[in-house]
Amino acid sequence: MMNEVMPLNKKTSKTAIKIQQAATKLFAEKGYDGTIMDELAELIAVNKASIYYHFQSKENLYDFCLHDLFATVADAVIAQVESQTGVEDKLWAFVQTFAKQTQTHSQMPSILMREIASGGIHMPIAARQQMQRLLEALRTILLEGEKQGIFAKVDPLTTHFMIIGSLCFFITSKPMRDAIGSEQPLDPTLDEATNEIYRLINNAVKIH
Structure with a gap:
């Protein structure tokens, strides 16, 4: 795997953006191994050579798509966290913004769950590195709360897994849940699930 991703500012042509958007969708649906460049070329009606002209290889295309997708989510979460002052507000912003971003950019949790599996x-x-940025943002919130005597000392990585994992699983498992017949809706909405995850996390870390 290449260590560097091509600069985003070099991918501004309409064809490159079209390739990137379609490839991200295929990677989310079929994973890296299941995504075939011939299928991608046919899907967007471009010559396969055009894909390699813009991205050089499937590996580099995957790097570029994931970097752009994950950075978009991480940037939004960190910006919202930094706009808050209190640690509980920052924790809420972290949970809520990640939930909203992964709903809007649903390919992100799909790809992440595939990679984890x-x-x-x-x-x-x-x-x-984008996931590490999210972890560092959460770690900073928890350490700040601990120093202020608001949060107990907790492991940031475990807390990170509880938030990120729960929300990603909630979003990606929706089609499976929808396939289960029921006379009344049993599942919470994303907002309800987000509120519950925040409540559980905040109660777990807060000193009462």
Whole structure:
């Protein structure tokens, strides 16, 4: 896997953007191994050579798509967290913004869950770094709360898994849940699930 991702500002042509958007969708639906460049070319009616002209390889295309997708989510979460002052508000902003972003960019949780299931064998370094940014943002919130005597000392990685994992699983499992017949809706909405996840996390870390 390449360690560097092509600069985003070099991918501004309409064809490159079209390729990237379609490829991201296919990677989310079929994973890295299941995405075939011939199928991608046919899907968007471009010559396969055009894909390699803009992205050089399937590996580099995957790197580029994931970096852009994961950075979009991480940027939004971190911006909202930094706009808050209190640690509980920051924790809420982290949970809520990640939930909203992964609903809007639903390919992100799909790809992340696929990579987790496979042991991350194709996960680009640049995408891993975006997840690390999210972890660091959460770690900062928890440490700040601990210093202020608001939060107890907790493990940031475990807390990160509880938030990110719960929301990603909630979003990606929706088609499976929808397939279960029921006379009355049993599932919470995303807002309800987000509120519940925040309540459980905040109660777990807050000093009462």
